[in-house]
Amino acid sequence: MPLKIALCSDYFYPKIGGITTHIENLARALEKRGHEVVIVTKTADFNDEAHGLKVVRIKSLFRSSQTLDLPHIDELEEVLGKMKPDIIHAHHAFSPISLFSILVGKKLGVKTVLTNHSIQFLHDFDYLWKPSSFVMFPLRQYISSADRIIAVSRAAATFILHFTDKEVSVIPNGVNVEGYAPQVKEFDGRSVLFVGRLVYRKGLHLLLETMKRVIDEKKEAELTIAGSGYLSPLLKLVVKTLGLQDNIFIREDLSKNELIDLYQKANVFVMPSVFGESFGIVLLEAMASKTPVVATAQGGVQEVVTHMETGLLVRKNKIEGLAKSILTLLEDESFSERISSNAFRKVKKYDWSILVKKIEEVYEETLRLP
Template identity: 25%
Template sequence: MRLLQITASSVWRGHEQQIVYYYDAFDSKIEHQVLICPTETKLAEIAVSKNYNVHALPLKSEYSRRWIKKIIQVIKNEKIDLVLIHNSTAHTLCVIASLLSIKKTPLVFFRTLIKDIATNPLRKWKYNYKHLVKLICVSQAVIDVLGPSIKDHSRFTIVGSATNLDDFKRTSKSYKLHDELGLPRTTQLIANISAFVPFKDHYTFIKTVNILKDKLPNAKFLLIGTGKMEDEIKAFTKELGLENHILFLGFRNDISEIFADFDLFLFTSKLEPTGGVLLEAYASHVPIVATNAAGIPEVVNHNQTGLLCEKENPESFAEAVLTVLENKELKEKFIKNGFKHLKENFTKEVITEKMREELLKIHKNHS
């Protein structure tokens, strides 16, 4: 199999990390592969540092002629027989390139977003394009939203998120955060790591803290991340008088070093495709309280690897947090079962092999 992986994403998040996992894992297991990505991105930087067969070029438009020309050129010159697409803009560019090409190379789209496409006729057509032979979704929740707009459901399959256990070797407290924040080492840390965007539902996190502040006087609540709603959430925190209880730590490059310092991971997101950060909690031996919504129940088994709560229900979250923190046996059960669940289903090795097998099957059926 000769594979082209392509993304037009300029950010660095879980999906972009997964592209690196795939490229590294496939390198010795398939005949040939190429990566196309935007310049001046972390992905491009990593690709160059690792000597990937990469074509990095600037992207100014979803309909970039330069990108379309490059896609056609790479497919032809490097004899590509399967294209793995990693984001919506790349999907558009690949469909246009396919329309302009005589030889119709099979396209596969790895979809990781929960977003309805039914209101956009052009987008619906793009997802039903006949040479887009497979829609690999990161969870059943993604399929459930896309499903009504897709004519042929046999094109759906699932390959989940992955985490690298080598990146999360610390499974006991280092107290790095306690020392950095000037907190006694007995302080309980209850954390959330996510971008400040609407579906992450930081409002429910703040409301949960408001319920817990008097019940957990020895706790601090940490919000890690950045985003367009950060100032809005900080203002709401101040409005409720929670500035001394909730600490905003911004973007961190040391998540794997500090994760094990958390006593509990509180994840209030209400439209999560899978929640890759939940896998990092498992890896770091941190118990989870999360939302029973979207793709999260595909990662967290209620009362086995963590507790799931009704979305937008701070009372439910507060009760669950107290249940875990006050029951050492339950906490240890979640840590043990969560780590086992991760190793069996969501490690880099498990997921990359599952994707490779899926791509080989697609290649065999369309060659």
């Protein structure tokens, strides 16, 4: 049965990141299945016609798109009241529009689903987060008000369970495999790729030091850093200081097609995050592009990548391990091809055509609740 679904989140364009990607792809997958989807997010300077999805934007207290800028709840209630959705699906358990949309749903008598996309440091340390959740009682109350809760990984489920006693279903992030898969994957033995926000927790300080070691061993090695963030000016300065301008390139504001082209041409994808990775959609994008992955073993990463089978995992903050793994994949073509082939077979289970049906099942179960 076709449903009217409101996807509510503070995270959508012009914000770039995993939650935005998830919401966009979920909306498209639901529409393809015949549902009517509206994305409800904050007012921002962005042309919503660019992606062809239906978006309603809510004014916030300080008229900004900053995550913690509180939305006007009365406007949110008015929008959802006029929309009359069958399901309100909130994304990100710790941001205002997401939590307030659950509150509004309860007031309007609309069933609500909440997806947690995030973890924090020591996400599985119950002695820290369980007491904290009671100190932050309103947050715990909002989260527990959702009729159903989803997490994108077991790590994300472990974290959200500190804030609720409700059952949490794990439905992972997805990728449109066909859109990333190259017709032919060429091996050049030198190209390394990072994709993500240029922020501390992504481990870019480690990546630059790692690449310095890689380039010392393999002069022709190249790293492309694709993304934007507050570390961009500092990264450019460090690259220049290290004298690596001919080997390390920072590319910002790329189109989706340009990003896919980088994925398909890269020989190694590296994800050196130091904390806070609940899953990592970029891992799926690399795997779908037949690009072998080197990643730090933390958070939900280990649920996606199996060491020595679908990628190489390294203990976090271990520059020597990162460099050795990257060099191995750049220098051993047959090993690289075996890893990428295994990963490509595995990533097919994360295709949105499969995952959207699991989310539909949650919607149907939620609508049957008293």
